[in-house]
Amino acid sequence: MSSYFHSITLDYEKCTGCTNCIKRCPTEAIRVHGGKAKIIGERCIDCGECIRVCPYNAKIAVTDTLDKLSEFKYKIALPGPTFYAQFKEEKNVENILDAFLNIGFDDVFEVALGEEVVSFMTRHYLSTNKYKKPLISSYCPAVLRLMQIKFPDLLSQVSPFMTPREIAARLAKEDVVKRKGISYKDIGVFAISLCPAKVTEMKQPMGIKTSAVDGVINMSLVYKDILKQLTKNHKKEKGKNLQKATGIGMSWGYVTGEAKALNYGSALAVCGIHNVVSLLEEIERGELKDIDFLEVRACTGGCVGGPLSIQNPFIGRVKLKYLVEKYRSKTPYYQEKEMLDFYQQGRFISTESILPRPVMVLDDNVSKALHKMERLDKITNELPGLDCGACGSPSCRALAEDIIRGLAVETDCIFKLRERVQTLAKEVLDLARKMPPAKGDDPSKEKGR
Amino acid sequence: MYEGRYSMNRPDKESESKPQLKLEFKIGEKDFSVAGDAASKVKKTLQQLGLKPEAVRNIAIIVYEAVMNVIIHANYGQLKVIIVPDKVVVLTEDTGMGIPDIELAMKEGYSTAPLEIREMGFGAGMGLPNIKQCSHKLNIKSQVGVGTVLEAIVYLSSKN
Known part of the structure; x- marks a missing residue:
């Protein structure tokens, strides 16, 4: 691969050449030259801090568009729990998922299911005690890229499991192959996301060779259509029973969710890229060895605070918490035995190691x-x-x-x-x-x- | 108060091929933020110099622990980190109470830190053992009631 793809790019017309973004970037990846901001590709970790801070909305996240759906015979939407938190009125996840079927998707699979699987597998992995403490979550791609640049020595402590999104995509495809007999390559899985780092992650995956996710779509591209469906469908309709995840999986949408879902030992959760930097610094010095697991999120509040979210992250968190409680006692879709099989087969363990990217080095000698x-x-x-x-x-x-x-x-x-x-x-x-x-x-x- | 100051010593032209970089920090009494600050500044510099992650980590730990020792047991001191192409020397000097029995102090879990310090979560008696583990060479000179000089060396082979 010649050049590194980044979701975060500059809207040249809108950029006024002010210097707000250069100050906020955690990896000092932006310069203003010739009156326009320039992103240094090799340093950018797609965290989205610049999207938040730019007063002129000149930083944008390039995602896939709905046009890409036409490349596949069978299209599966892969919404994360954060998407559910974007709707002020709707209190039924079932309705949100059903709505996808009316806007061009053939099926829906919840990322939250993958999250439940990862929680289960991580819990088992922690109980083996064969790892260096604390085990660091592999979930947030912006944090992983930050570690490649600033904390290369901690990469060996990253959880060996694939991300829930990746696992959910694979399970979704396998499920359709089994149920409908459609061939694997005809199935397209599209993540509905608030996160530019996940777009980059899909194109240049870490820990795996190629991603089973075929596209990452900015949630705002489907938001309006879904909203329209929700207001239209308020009368009781069939309901396809697409909702399978429990509140445990959904709780991953806000920070502390992943840590609590583990329900094992001691876990610490940190959010906000600058807080993450200072905490990782402590861990690099050998502190916090008594903690089993570390949940790290680049965005304040966790994924509900994603740069592409419509809802205020704190309101989103409250909304999502409500849903978590509502679906908490639902019977899990994947039985313990099934998940234990996943764990023992090692199907969802990363196959590639995440390598350091020493881009700050002044000279090789x-x-x-x-x-x-x-x-x-x-x-x-x-x-x-x-x-x-x-x-x-x-x-x-x-x-x-x-x-x-x-x-x-x-x-x-x-x-x-x-x-x-x-x-x-x-x-x-x-x-x-x-x-x-x-x-x-x-x-x-x-x-x- | 501390000052992170970068300075460069190059006594003569002959040493052109052997450059040396010195980082200095002042350490004040009970100034807990210096330890983390110094460690992260030193780390950033070492990373820019292209040192291997393991060496960077070890040196950062040495700096942190050595400075913490000064903060806990002395009222004033300074930290110097000297970097030459084949090694890094971490040096702390303080005017403190000194260490009566260095061998004992090297034992894991042995601590003379006052109760208030331990209540803050520091002074668990792991500082010196940690430094020893992270360095290739460790010299400590101490005089009770006068102060302590600690010198830890990490060699940089082509491997680390």
């Missing part, structure tokens, strides 16, 4: 890197230290780094530029005072001669 660091320190000390961002880099130190990497020059700093202009102006003034000998005073000769 340590000696050369040390020399560059020396220059970097020197330049940093000469910069004003205001971190104003007017140069287009997120901080003075980041500008110094960009200079070392040949991506910027010192006079990109307006204070440095001002100094230079001052010096020049002084020189110009000095020069202006000088007159050519033919016209000017000749101090060696007497006046008026």
Whole structure:
């Protein structure tokens, strides 16, 4: 693969070249050059912080569109629990799922079912005690990409299981093959998502070779149509009994859900990318060894706080909590025995290892890197230290780094530029005072001669 | 209060091929945030220098634990991290109570931290053993009532 696909891209027309996004990016992946923001592809982890912070909505998430449905004979919608939380009025998940059948899908499968499976398998895995504590959730792709860049040493502590989304997609396809005799490749599974990182994840999966998810669709592309169906269908209709997940799976939609669903040992849940960074730093130092499991989410509030959500994350959480309670005591779709089979067969264990991506390295040679660091320190000390961002880099130190990497020059700093202009102006003034000998005073000769 | 200051010592031209980087931090009394701060700053620098993750992790742990020791047992001190191409030296110096019996202090679980510190969740007697485990060489010089100098070295082979 030549270039790295990113869901998060810039709407060139809307970008005003302000510097809000560069400051907020957890991996310093954005620069403003030529009056427009530029995302450094190899650093971007698709966390969506810039989407949230941009006052001009110039950061957008590219997702698949509904056009892609036509590539498949049998189309399955794969909504996550966070999608249920987007509807203010609707209190029946059954109705939401039914509505998908009226907008071009042939079937629906809930990600929450995959979440129940992962909870079960993780619980069993933890009880083997053959892992380094804490085991880190493999769920949030933005956090995994953050770890590749900033916490490579912790990658070995990531849970070995595939994501619930991936498992749900595989189970959904197998189910249709079995029930309807449709061939595997004719079935398209489309995740309905609030998350740009999951779009990137589908195109360049981590831990597996190729994803069984065939498309990730921005939830707002189906939201209106579903809403229309919901208001229309309020009279009692057949109901296809597509709703299978329990509240346990649904609870993964907000932070603490995954940790509590485990119902095993001690677990810690953290959300918000900057909080995640500081917690992972502690773990990297060897702290928190007494914790069995760590749930980590890039978004505040967990997935209900996804960058593409319509609902306020806190309201979404309340809404989803209501649903979790409502469906809590439902009989699980997958029996314990079935899930134990999944676990023992190892079908849903990641096949590829997640490798570090040392994109921050100054030079592959340590000696050369040390020399560059020396220059970097020197330049940093000469910069004003205001971190104003007017140069287009997120901080003075980041500008110094960009200079070392040949991506910027010192006079990109307006204070440095001002100094230079001052010096020049002084020189110009000095020069202006000088007159050519033919016209000017000749101090060696007497006046008026 | 602390100051994270980067400075560079290159005494003569001959050492052009052997560059050296020094990171210095001041450690004040009961200034608990310095330990984490220093560890994460050192970590960031080491990562940029392209050191292997395991070495970065070990050094970050040494820095954190060594600084915590100064914070807990001394009233003032400083941290220096010296990086040359083949090794990293972590050095803390403090004016504190000193360690009467270094061998005893190296034992896991042995701690002289005051109760209030333990109540904060620190001072479990794992600091020095941890540092030892993470470093290739560890020298401690201490004088009761005067202070302690700790020097931990991590060698950087081509492997780490």
